[in-house]
Amino acid sequence: DTGVSQDPRHKITKRGQNVTFRCDPISEHNRLYWYRQTLGQGPEFLTYFQNEAQLEKSRLLSDRFSAERPKGSFSTLEIQRTEQGDSAMYLCASSNPNEQYFGPGTRLTVT
Amino acid sequence: GENVEQHPSTLSVQEGDSAVIKCTYSDSASNYFPWYKQELGKRPQLIIDIRSNVGEKKDQRIAVTLNKTAKHFSLHITETQPEDSAVYFCAAITLSGGYNKLIFGAGTRLAVHP
Numbered sequence: 001d002t003g004v005s006q007d008p009r010h011k012i013t014k015r016g017q018n019v020t021f022r023c024d025p026i027s028e029h030n031r032l033y034w035y036r037q038t039l040g041q042g043p044e045f046l047t048y049f050q051n052e053a054q055l056e057k058s059r060l061l062s063d064r065f066s067a068e069r070p071k072g073s074f075s076t077l078e079i080q081r082t083e084q085g086d087s088a089m090y091l092c093a094s095s096n097p098n099e100q101y102f103g104p105g106t107r108l109t110v111t
Numbered sequence: 112g113e114n115v116e117q118h119p120s121t122l123s124v125q126e127g128d129s130a131v132i133k134c135t136y137s138d139s140a141s142n143y144f145p146w147y148k149q150e151l152g153k154r155p156q157l158i159i160d161i162r163s164n165v166g167e168k169k170d171q172r173i174a175v176t177l178n179k180t181a182k183h184f185s186l187h188i189t190e191t192q193p194e195d196s197a198v199y200f201c202a203a204i205t206l207s208g209g210y211n212k213l214i215f216g217a218g219t220r221l222a223v224h225p
Contacts, residue, residue, distance in 0.1 A: 031211065042117075042200045042215030043155065056212065091154065098143055098204075100213060102154040 002026060004103035006092050012109045013082055020078045021106045025094030032075050033100060034067055035091040036060070043091055043102075049075060082110045113138040115203050117216025125224055130188045132219045134201035137182070141203040144184045145213070146175060150197045159186070191223045 005024045013019050025032050030051050035043035046065070048056045051072040061067075064082075069075040079086055087110045093100040114137040124130050136144075142163035147155035161168045161175045161184065168175050172191075177184045188195055198220050202213040 033212065035213075040218070042202075042218050043213070045212035045214070048211050050211075058212075099145065099157055099160065101157060102147075104154045 004092055004094050004101055006090075006103040006106050008106055009104060010107045010109075012111060015082055015084060015110055017082055018078065018080045019082060019108065020076055021090055021092075021108075023075045023077070023092030023094075023103055025073070025075070025092070026096070026101060027073075029094035029096040029101075030072065031095045031097060031100075032069055033093045033095070034075070034077050035093065035102075037089040037091055037105070038087075046077075079108075082108075084110045086110050113141070113203065113205075113214045115201060115214045115216045117201050117219055119219060120217065121220045121222070123222045123224065124191050126191060126193060128191055130191050130195070130221055130223075132186045132199055132201065132221075133183065134185070134203075134216050135181075135183050136203040136214070138203065138205060138214075139182065140205045141182075143204045144175070144177060145202050145204070146173075146186050147200045147202065147215075148197045149200065149218075155200060188221075191221075193223050193225055196221055196223045 007022045032049045034046040037043045047067050049069040064080045067077045089105045091105045092103045117134045145160035148158045149155045172189050174187045198218045201216040
């Protein structure tokens with residue numbers, strides 16, 4: 001499968017724990033995006049990388065959230081001290097340059 | 112900030128009928144407009160897109176129209192089939208000036224009844 005992949009697909013965690021998600025973009029894509037989607041809503045932009053540089057962060061991304069793309073390939077999104085409001089689907093997308101293709105998402109449930 | 116409004120939120124049609132979903136955007140600098148289809152529990156899938164230098168684009172049973180002056184764009188699905196049932200999202204993006212994020216509409220749940 002040469003599409004965008006994400007791991008894990010599902011994560012259940014207790015409030016206050018830290019979680020980390022991984023995204024592997026399409027190999028030739030230099031742009032990578034993270035979005036959050038809650039039930040009945042469209043995806044909301046979180047952050048954007050061009051190669052290894054994080055060029056934009058949404059105001060939705062509190063200081064508990066951090067994202068990296070150290071070698072310009074895969075990316076990780078970490079949420080520290082999770083809260084119940086963090087429960088959502090976290091989607092990754094990649095593009096080169098414009099058409100964005102999404103991964104299957106990581107569904108986070110915070111109990 | 113940028114905003115995309117999408118209507119209707121739900122749409123029910125009979126198989127074979129046409130379906131139209133409409134979106135408006137607020138950022139006049141937006142110049143790329145993709146449409147995504149999302150089936151239950153699956154990823155959003157890019158089905159068609161249009162750039163601001165084009166007024167209409169068609170791909171088999173789906174077409175998209177753009178009115179830059181009014182900041183409207185629409186998705187048209189003809190000869191609908193039950194497998195077209197899904198949630199459809201419109202989006203707008205600005206491709207210059209450092210902004211590369213997609214702003215999504217809230218989605219339209221399309222149900223095609225046999």
